[in-house]
Amino acid sequence: MITILASVVLASSAPVAAIEPEPLVIGESYSFDALDAERSVNVILPPDYEAEPEKSWPIIVQLDGGTGQDLFLGNGVEKWNGLWGRSRPAILVGIQTVDRQRELLPTTRIPEEREAYPTAGESAQFRSWLGDTVLPLVKSRYRHDGTVVLVGESAAGHFVVETWLEEPSLFTGYAAISPSLQWDGQAMALAAESAIDGRPPLYLSLADEGGETEQGMFRLLSKLDADQSFCFSDRRNDLHHSTSLHGLMPEALQFLLPTGADWLEDYGLTLRCEQGGPESGAE
Template sequence: MILRGFVAATALSLAVSAGAQEAATPITIGQSHILAMAGDDGARAINVFLPQGYENGEDDYPVLYLLDGGINQDFLHISGTAALNALWGRSQPAIIVGITSRDRRAELIGSAGNAQEREAFPTAGNAAAFRTFVRDKVKPLIEAEYRTNGTDVILGESLAGLFIVETWLTEPDLFDAYGAVNPSLWWGDQALARSARDGLGEGHSAARLLLSFSNEGPETQHAIEMVAEAAGDSACLLATPELTHATAYHILSPAVLQYLLPTEYEFEPEWGFTVPCAGQGAAE
């Protein structure tokens, strides 16, 4: 009886203590804006992650525009990597702007492709309109609402990397640096890569371009190498055949951010903070 009373009293005490605790508060990691794209069937979220110290300071910051930047896409991954990099001084603290994708095949592919690709990807070919949306709506919004310092870089993987290479070729001055992780340059029988090889003139902007490839087969690797060769000293090529298309982005993202947003820190060799560019455009 005594034991039963003790257990009941203890349970009541715990219940009262639990009830007295303050309610949990949400963890806020960013802000979100809603923008409509011309010709699109609805609005999309533009997600913003601010670097540590932004709210209580007056400094201006570079901006990293992230494709596939939805909450359920790559926004959390890249925002977390950027925060950790900044903590170590590996890359500059930056405003991360995640641009949500709705139909990646429509938004990120610039041409209809060959007959087989058109059948498999019937919505492909709307990248020019998406680029206009980024240039004329997203960038002006960010520049008006946040303290930016005029340095803009862009990052994406796979089809987003294809879009980034096309943007680097067609509007090279839109960003200061471009990061295309494992870009899908096999699309359209390597049309973008061949256009870079055959038509990149001397007047083309020297905006920095990071490219990478993993074990995705000789066709994709050859196309990426063609673009890197055409870019010359402007390019950094990360060759990681030991990685797969599914694993490369998470593993390479710290080095990619280091390349896109470099700092002046001198790192100890044992830290491993290097960007192992192959060939021209190598970076430490």
């Protein structure tokens, strides 16, 4: 179980010694030995999951989802979105990464990258583990509606795009927030076929990365067909790489898990798609 100690508000007249804290249980955790490392898969259910046994939910698979990584940020964003009706309530599955470059990136031919990240190159193995072990476990144990989206930022964003290109049927939607498309000399964007279409919806965003990261993004965008469902949020003027996940995960979930709420723009919860949008790829 994932637990933290509940805070206790003490009445001025209540004896302190008579009040004991209770664990605040927020989810469940599975331990795996995968890719020669111990790691956790953390599951946080919607608050009404037990109370509505006939209901099913979409699943959000969040990379870098360890308890010491982005799990609680993702949970907060998902719950906050739900309060405003910005995206559908979902089951959140956080995937802990241990050696991020090793697990999330393919090999590189760039000497500087190989020197900086000598273990990088096992993204295909990590993807196989997700597809063969994690997804079957989650789908068999939790009531889901068939929608399973993958969310990742930076190196995890590269993994999202790579999965979307190489094994698109693994998930029903993808969100790559400021993906590291500079990796291996933009090899993935350069190798992508022209006129990409027919894949699940894809959310892409770009903060003030500049250089080859920006070049790789626009190379990839140039290959997306008009019939492909995607949203590109260009935030180069207002977000840094360090603030992109906080700023854009709410929007990514809004695109992938829309509610149809008609009040969102009134509260500034606008889906910014400089290219593509909710109607792109629609018949």
